[in-house]
Amino acid sequence: MQTYEIRVHPEKDRLPREKQLAWYIAEVAADPVAVEPAVTEMIINRIIDNASVAIASVNRHTVTTARAEAIAHARPGGATLFGCGPDIRVHAEWAAWANGTAVRELDFHDTFLAAEYSHPGDNIPAILAVAQQCRRSGKDLIRGIATGYEIQIDLVRGICLHAHKIDHVAHLGPSVAAGIGTLLDLPAETILQSIQHALHVTTATRQSRKGEISSWKAYAPAHAGKLAVEAVDRAMLGETSPAPIYEGEDGVIAWMLDGKDARYFVRLPEAGEPKRAILDSYTKEHSAEYQSQALIDLAFRLGKQVKNWDDVKDVLIETSHHTHYVIGTGSNDPQKFDPDASRETLDHSIMYIVAVALQDGSWHHVKSYAPERAHRADTVRLWKKIHTIEDPAWTERYHATDPAVKAFGGRITITMNDGSVIADELAVANAHPLGATSWTRPDYIRKFRTLTEGIIDPKEADRFLALVQRLPELTAEELCGLEIALPAGELKKNSNTGIFGYGQ
DSSP: OEEEEEOOBOGGGOOOGGGSHHHHHHHHHHOOOOOOHHHHHHHHHHHHHHHHHHHHTTTSHHHHHHHHHHHTTEEEEEEOOTBTOTTOOEOHHHHHHHHHHHHHTTTOSOBEESSSEEOGGGHHHHHHHHHHHTTOOHHHHHHHHHHHHHHHHHHHHHOOOGGGTBOGGGTHHHHHHHHHHHHTTOOHHHHHHHHHHHHHHSOOBGGGGSSSOOTHHHHHHHHHHHHHHHHHHHHHTTOOOOSSTTTBTTSHHHHHSSOTTOOEEEEEOOTTOOOOGGGGOBOOSSSSOGGGHHHHHHHHHHHTTOSOGGGEEEEEEEEOHHIIIIISGGGOOGGGGOTTSOHHHHHTOHHHHHHHHHHHSSOOTTGGGOHHHHTOHHHHHHHTTEEEEEOHHHHHHHTOSSTTTOOOOEEEEEEETTSOEEEEEESSOTTSTTSTTOOOHHHHHHHHHHHHTTTSOHHHHHHHHHHHTTGGGOOHHHHTTOOOBOOTTOSOOOSSOOSTTTTO
């Protein structure tokens, strides 16, 4: 890996293109280096993972809206949509929109956390959609996804966005553009223009993840993917984009991040170095914010030791800065204690999550968020006794660069009314690569079958799983089989009519 120092340059410096971060990224994307077998296998796992959560959410209102908009943009020979089968084809950018929303709706796919946080699986819907429309092979798709993961994770390691309340999808636009560039074997110059354009149009504030969290949380990464597809298209047609997008005196770093005196250090693969970043990412066993994964596993264990929940006086969670301030009491969001809050808000309340995990000893992507579950009286009482604090030691581990040290867990201390204490800690979730039961292919397949059970025909599940596990050898025609059809009449439609559907 090579480390690049990134800083703001005034216009009078005329920073050469070859010294700009977007160009460094474009060179990585244009590098024809082969994909290692372990990376290919993990890409297959993540496509299975995405399909699991997409089908589980396929009939949720947010997803039906995105799908309705996509279907209004039909294109023969275009890309496929989750739930619709192989005969429904739409323009690639709209497939990226609809499928990206389905993947993100439940917040239940993979994650990578460092200076910034991310769900790198968000790269897959847009890159796959372009692969289908442009008739690329499974091998091409693998190369594109490997680049998408590499660039997003490398940016997440080097550049913090949330400190300035910029949403993390600002790293997703460039990574999707880079991944599509690799997929289509585009020259570095074209990829450069698409990366700059994609970043320029995908920066937004983090209000989408604050307070009363709306359905836009699911749409935000899909929107970034859609805009990245359009950015690549314009670049391929010969259009240019704002430059230098990162380092310019009116660029992203100068006005949205650390300012004109900022210094960032971004590490990227050298020429000929394989793209391995996907191997450092991790998926979710439980449908909740990633920082809650280890705490859910820990709560399962501790909850068994409590006989009567009304005997609990206090529950303290000692954890990292991020967990405390984003999903803990440090956020100062009263909605995080509201039984009437949206599912998206409850998903970002570690107090609610730990209360339910302690009591139930299990977690379900639907039942654990059901209104009747959130309103259960003894849960509400326990919920209000839970609070978080930042422990510098957990913050240090959160930001550690050594995978053996890096951790996203914490310590839970339950104090009873009689003064007795139940306490323990857990650094990483059980499913984490370094966890007690780290996940392999059978775990991803089990997740797929669990989440799709009762939604799709078992034969359709078998077909998809058999096909995706042959990914390196798939032809362009076979690649369009990476969709999943629901039985006739089971796919819900949005009952409203918007602009795109008007007159149809």
